[in-house]
Amino acid sequence: MDARQLKHFIAVAETLHFGRAAEQLGMTQPPLSQSIMALERELGAPLFARTRRTVALTPFGRQWLAHVRGVVDGMNALPGIARRLRDGTIGRLELSFVSTADYNILPALVRRFTTTFPDVELALTEATSDVQLAALLAGKGHVGLVIPPPNGALPEGLSYLPLVTEPLVAAVPESWIAEGRLALSAGRLAAETVVGAPLILFPRQSAPAFHDLVTGYYARHGGQARIAQEAIQMQTIISLVSAGMGIALVPASLRNLARSGVAYVELGGVAPILETGLTWRTDDTTATITRFVDIAKKENGEAGRPTSPLHTSLEERS
């Protein structure tokens, strides 16, 4: 039961002529006859009904042929599959991302990748940066959209590509502005005003980089954050703002999350800059990762200003 024998069988079944089948196979007729005979002996039943002058498939041979064809076709496809796996044009890529990326770089990136490599299965998982980094270090997943750690140093073994930098803005209850509780000057919110308002924030453990970015702003402007409420989901935080529980400092791209009763206002003073980038195991040679990083680099280069992908993402979501 050899692949060679199966190909011999298919050739004879297609030509119904041992001589021409042998020629097609690049061999001579006698060993082909022997190969078929050996196959028939092994199967215990004749595949061909031979007269002295003609060859015909037996009903058994005809039915078996269909199955053999499937296997041989699959076998012939293996080198091509290997090549495409090597090139990264087929396969599977597991991408994790922080929730803020969902309003930012993610949709355009995913769209670009899936149109460029439609046969790569892209598995998306939302997770916080620290969870993503731990998973990658444990060998799970392939690439992650993360907010890099506070000290700026990623764990050993991970590569990193910055993708988007954007300022934080304040998400405030619209009523607080209308009622004059928050004073705007030149369309901005003065730093002292921000520091004085109750704050809604991620718990530090879930998103240390983001947390430190916010508290750093407070420290720079001489104040201690008065935390009214903690919440994990961005949507939840905005809901709490909408309910008038406080203000929140959020990435500018969150403007894409329009919600009635919430206004996004630029911060006075030195607005914190949030960076989002792509990370992956340096030693992971999966071709689809290289392809994805290439796409991300190109996206980054073309997008230019950090606001550009935001609009793109809005279009994506419509």
Next chain:
Amino acid sequence: MDARQLKHFIAVAETLHFGRAAEQLGMTQPPLSQSIMALERELGAPLFARTRRTVALTPFGRQWLAHVRGVVDGMNALPGIARRLRDGTIGRLELSFVSTADYNILPALVRRFTTTFPDVELALTEATSDVQLAALLAGKGHVGLVIPPPNGALPEGLSYLPLVTEPLVAAVPESWIAEGRLALSAGRLAAETVVGAPLILFPRQSAPAFHDLVTGYYARHGGQARIAQEAIQMQTIISLVSAGMGIALVPASLRNLARSGVAYVELGGVAPILETGLTWRTDDTTATITRFVDIAKKENGEAGRPTSPLHTSLEERS
């Protein structure tokens, strides 16, 4: 790109140890190393990441492995498929049948066959006997339930197995009995009464054997059939009887086709006997045919009286 190489690859991928994989393959380690190296050279990418002490699949190797497994499994399945094709436990069987068999032997036969050989695809086609015989002689289809030709001689090259014999009965409008237009004696219809009534019948060309059976009855009882209407479908004939257009001589098993306004009455005199049997190409060695004929023989032996399968068929149809 050889099946042998693929099996080598799978063995090493499963054990992650060249020595044990070689042992499992019944060979020594050096040629196995060479085989894998040749495969990697052919694919242009390493399948395994080797340190001096350990072997691990590369991401590329892991993804390709899944595809290779599918092909090799399919290949390993081929002998088993061949064996079952040879035994007739898998495959395809094309069965044609006359419409009267649908009320008779067919349902029980099909049920028995499909439960005994659930993996044989059974294709059913309704056709008249002459069409079936012509198709079989032309190499189309496998087995047919037919009413044997009038002279009793089937074409050369076809085998035949009698399955059911049953008398014809008269299908008459119930009103004709109630009104006394047809007189019963001892629950039977006198032959003279039958001969005098208008007849609904198959056209001879569609079912010569059946046609001759009916006209033979008329000839034996000294009369000429007065044909009120011809029809091809049994259901149509019974509908015409129901409409009071005449009487019809039909197989006793047609009692299974109960229709309001129609009564089935035994014939006086020598009631014609209708035979239905199975036919197939004598030289067709398809194993499923043998299996089907075996089932039919057993069905025939166990069923005994011709009425038995009728009740079975009624149960089937409920």
Next chain:
DNA sequence: TCTATTGATATGCCAAACATATCACCAATG
């Protein structure tokens, strides 16, 4: 009757798949 064509048989050759022997390297262990 003769010829051409077909698949089967007989026999010799050689590549390639395998085995044996050995090496180079490294981790574990005292």
Next chain:
DNA sequence: CATTGGTGATATGTTTGGCATATCAATAGA
């Protein structure tokens, strides 16, 4: 730090089986 056991790679010899050449037997067609 030296030693030992275990790993995959390398080198080389051996044999099997897949193939080619030569030929045969049988038959359809002229």
